[in-house]
Amino acid sequence: MTQDDDHLRLLSIFHYVVAAMAGLFALFPIFHLVFGLFFIFAPEKFEGGGEAPPAALGWMFVIFAAVFILIGWVFAAFVYTTGRFLAKRRHYLFCLVMGGVECMFMPFGTVLGVFTLVVLMRESVKRQFTANQALDSTAAPPSS
Numbered sequence: 001m002t003q004d005d006d007h008l009r010l011l012s013i014f015h016y017v018v019a020a021m022a023g024l025f026a027l028f029p030i031f032h033l034v035f036g037l038f039f040i041f042a043p044e045k046f047e048g049g050g051e052a053p054p055a056a057l058g059w060m061f062v063i064f065a066a067v068f069i070l071i072g073w074v075f076a077a078f079v080y081t082t083g084r085f086l087a088k089r090r091h092y093l094f095c096l097v098m099g100g101v102e103c104m105f106m107p108f109g110t111v112l113g114v115f116t117l118v119v120l121m122r123e124s125v126k127r128q129f130t131a132n133q134a135l136d137s138t139a140a141p142p143s144s
Helices: 003-025 030-041 055-088 092-102 108-120 123-139
Strands: none
Touching: 003 055, 003 108, 003 123, 030 055, 055 092, 055 108, 092 108, 092 123, 108 123
């Protein structure tokens, strides 16, 4: 096993770990989601001697939380997919772009993104991806 193979294997594993962390971090606004649902479906619980909060406030909480959770899970799925592609030496450009995008997920994604970019910029690693792509194209049966 070469040093490049070892680095790509480790990067793949760390992508799985960061994907799991990103998926969990995406669940932070679950409190806002539940709170918004209470505003919508049980506003009488919040009256406290005054008026009940408007349902629009509840919808704002729900929409914000749902969008944030969805974006976080999509990001986590992309990071996981990058780990799979690194392990299989496929889709070089996708892995390279995701390495840059991961840099925004501080601090773990930044470290992982930088190391991913450093490893992927090596000529020997580029050749592995190119060779694997060539093997895939010759092994694929012709479409009829």
